Amino acid sequence: MSFSEADVQGALKNLIDPNTQKDFVSGKSVKNIVVSGSDVTLDIMLGYPAKSVWNEIRTMVETHLKTALPGAGKVSANVSSKVVPHAVQRGVKLVDGVKNIIAVASGKGGVGKSTTAVNLALALSAEGARVGIMDADIYGPSQPTMLGVSGSPTSSDGKSMDPLSSHGLQVMSIGFMISDDTPMVWRGPMVNQALEQLLNQTKWDNLDYLVVDLPPGTGDIQLTLAQKVPVTGALIVTTPQDIALMDARKGLKMFEKVGIKILGIVENMSTHICSKCGHEEHIFGAGGGEKMCKDYNVEFLGSLPLDISIREQTDSGKPTVVADPDGKIAREYKQIARRIAVKVAEMAQSHSMTFPKIVVQNT
Numbered sequence: 001m002s003f004s005e006a007d008v009q010g011a012l013k014n015l016i017d018p019n020t021q022k023d024f025v026s027g028k029s030v031k032n033i034v035v036s037g038s039d040v041t042l043d044i045m046l047g048y049p050a051k052s053v054w055n056e057i058r059t060m061v062e063t064h065l066k067t068a069l070p071g072a073g074k075v076s077a078n079v080s081s082k083v084v085p086h087a088v089q090r091g092v093k094l095v096d097g098v099k100n101i102i103a104v105a106s107g108k109g110g111v112g113k114s115t116t117a118v119n120l121a122l123a124l125s126a127e128g129a130r131v132g133i134m135d136a137d138i139y140g141p142s143q144p145t146m147l148g149v150s151g152s153p154t155s156s157d158g159k160s161m162d163p164l165s166s167h168g169l170q171v172m173s174i175g176f177m178i179s180d181d182t183p184m185v186w187r188g189p190m191v192n193q194a195l196e197q198l199l200n201q202t203k204w205d206n207l208d209y210l211v212v213d214l215p216p217g218t219g220d221i222q223l224t225l226a227q228k229v230p231v232t233g234a235l236i237v238t239t240p241q242d243i244a245l246m247d248a249r250k251g252l253k254m255f256e257k258v259g260i261k262i263l264g265i266v267e268n269m270s271t272h273i274c275s276k277c278g279h280e281e282h283i284f285g286a287g288g289g290e291k292m293c294k295d296y297n298v299e300f301l302g303s304l305p306l307d308i309s310i311r312e313q314t315d316s317g318k319p320t321v322v323a324d325p326d327g328k329i330a331r332e333y334k335q336i337a338r339r340i341a342v343k344v345a346e347m348a349q350s351h352s353m354t355f356p357k358i359v360v361q362n363t
Contacts, residue, residue: 003069005033008040011068015061019050020342024061038073040065046081047345049208050338051128054079081128083208083341085350088230089259097204098132100232100344102211102263103225105255107247109216112268113237114142115314116304117213120235122321123330123337125168129208132163132170134198136225137215138191139184141175148317152176153202160203167322172202188220195224209341216247218254226258232344233263235301240267240288252296262298263343265289266336270303280305299343302336305329 013025024030024044031043044061061077069075085099095101104117118133125131135143144150147169153161153176163170174184174194186194204210212229215221225231234255238248248265255262267289271280283306293300304310313323321330 008033015064041076044079048341049081049127049129086232087348087350092230094230098207098210103231103234105214105251106216106237107251108244111239116237118146119319119321119333120337121211123333132207132210134212135173141173143173144175146314160201192224231260233261235263236265239269241284245288264299264301266301267303269306272306275308
């Protein structure tokens with residue numbers, strides 16, 4: 001029985017991508033269908049990094065087509081990912097070398113925001129994306145310690161700073177320019193200027209995502225970020241108890257006011273796992289993050305435990321996603337990271353990079 005390219009398209013309209021919950025055709029993932037006799041080859045181009053599930057998706061597509069197309073011979077699907085730039089706030093231009101900026105914020109300190117930010121950046125990288133992390137906490141930079149990287153930035157072109165590298169991430173922090181015990185006794189304008197310089201004077205190299213680890217609160221740095229930094233979307237980290245949720249709500253409302261899209265909420269320290277017996281307990285309460293999501297109609301991206309291994313691994317400069325990449329907690333970080341990437345992929349695209357630069361010269 002013969003079939004056409006349209007038959008292949010029709011069959012794939014009934015197959016749902018488990019990560020986006022959309023069929024592959026309406027998700028515009030199906031490319032380059034070639035029907036040769038009874039054999040079929042095609043490309044599945046995902047708009048989000050998902051290296052760990054490429055084989056799973058390939059098998060799913062091939063099995064589905066063999067069942068849906070009677071008489072099909074060899075079916076071969078090539079699965080890959082391509083991340084494109086997405087729209088940001090109006091009037092803010094994209095940063096050179098960066099396709100998408102994800103801001104990680106919390107209303108309150110001590111909720112594990114920096115630990116979450118670095119593990120999500122590493123998870124996106126593990127899924128095949130080019131990822132950078134910028135430590136925007138000028139007063140308390142922690143990413144150099146968490147990533148086990150030290151030294152001062154150098155410049156290969158004499159104009160901009162080259163980011164440092166750790167575990168496959170491009171990294172920039174004010175912590176590379178000061179000693180560990182030097183307090184940043186700076187007023188707001190100096191902090192804002194430092195943030196802009198870290199972002200715009202770093203030579204980011206073709207990043208799919210730049211994760212910006214913000215300080216807690218809703219002050220100067222967050223306002224500068226909202227007005228001058230092209231943010232694709234923001235992620236709120238909270239813990240389940242009321243006092244943290246109260247501040248997380250303020251952070252969420254701040255981003256809404258300045259027109260930055262909320263990607264969702266991650267609940268950290270959701271349960272405590274006893275290192276001796278493995279008993280799991282909701283010591284900070286339960287369900288707070290999910291209730292906040294319902295109240296504000298945003299997505300609950302997932303929860304992470306209060307586990308001593310997360311703290312130990314991050315303090316040693318080898319966060320969980322690289323210290324135990326196949327472990328349960330790393331899988332949770334990767335699942336949340338994939339969901340964030342899917343949310344970004346569903347946003348309107350930015351076409352500012354596709355337009356040629358117009359240069360006027362005297363001739």
